[in-house]
Amino acid sequence: MVDVFGFTEETLVGEVVTRAAAVALSYTGGLFPRGAAGQVRYLHTVQALRSGFVHDGWTADDSDGVARTVHRGRGIAIVTAAGNELTGLPSHLFRKQPRTKWPRGEQTEAAVRTNVEQLSLFRVPGTAEVATPQVVTWILLQFAAETEVRSELSLPDHVDARGFVTHWSRRFILPPLSNEGGPDDDFGDEGGDIVIDVPEK
Template identity: 30%
Template sequence: MEVSLAVSLVAPFPEPDDVRAQLEGVGTRLEFLHRVLRAGEAARRTAVPNDPTGTAGRRAYEAQVRALRELHIEHEGWARLVHGRLELVCRADRSVAMGVMVGNAATGQARLVPRNARRRGVATEQVTRANAGERASHVQTALFVADAGPEGVALSEEETFALKTWFLVSFRTKVGDAVRIDCELSQPQRFEDGFVVEWGRRIPLPPLRMDGIEPLNDDGPGEIDIAVDFR
């Protein structure tokens, strides 16, 4: 009986056509978002036990951000945006931005409420407040008017307030020799003590499955010799 109840709480994923239409409204595509997750998983698998703790997760995050930006800049005309400490990509009209976030086991399940897996800071809190239509103080807003370099954008105070920020939220599960990544594209709307506790719009996505996980044993043969010139 308990198993049946648990299954009934998990809604089926939307049909691809429904997903496609919702994503078009944001300005993205399902194939882009799955490619972002695939890039992160591929980067994660380059880490080995002798790497520093957290290397796999950092590499996955960095690869996801890079792929998210490259795909949308090249194909949709978006631009890089550094918003506080958030590494995002921003639509050309500066109304929508996207980033990546690791969620919990409720990620991608339409009738459950996911949370971010790790506590996040003031930058996520501020974009959540903007999503909810809450205006931050001038001092708080000033923290987010940041330049992202020659190919990036800087937002005005009004643009910062109007910006709607989405996150590609993902949850990774190892299943035998394969990996399943549940995912959704969602807007955080309420933030408490470092965690998103309520979402505005959510678009649950079909999960991504990847096979071929190879065991990682060591850093490879031989030693690394770094020449140092003492002067």
């Protein structure tokens, strides 16, 4: 991971995922509306990404209404999103990759198309011209289960007809955090029927 982003898994989890999850704990129960903890987790994930890595060349970019954290030198943008129950779990366990919790907008679809185009530049040797590289967009995906918060930093390469990101060309699965007593993500009708049985460590 460090060769791609310039930071380690431990730093990303400690500086971003853990901080955002800790704040979200304060927005569950009581008179807070349903989903408040998830919204707060998103907001503080974006803030922590920017504040934690600003000295390493990362900058904020809110153009087009999308909250990106960008490193121009590396040609990388990071956005954050909620994922489904397969988030943070190896694909080979369920023969299926995670998807975003909610459909994404046109900007995400455009970013994924750019990702695919950029990947193709490295897969077709012998081209006479080399196109100017564009920024590729990674998604910091998170899912709060009853006992743990799972997350991953992954490179999307497919958006389905409904607007969900459903496939990733590369995934950095991060160590889970304990979520005992914390807010969990309730999917309602979008949750699917996948039953996750995570073995004890």
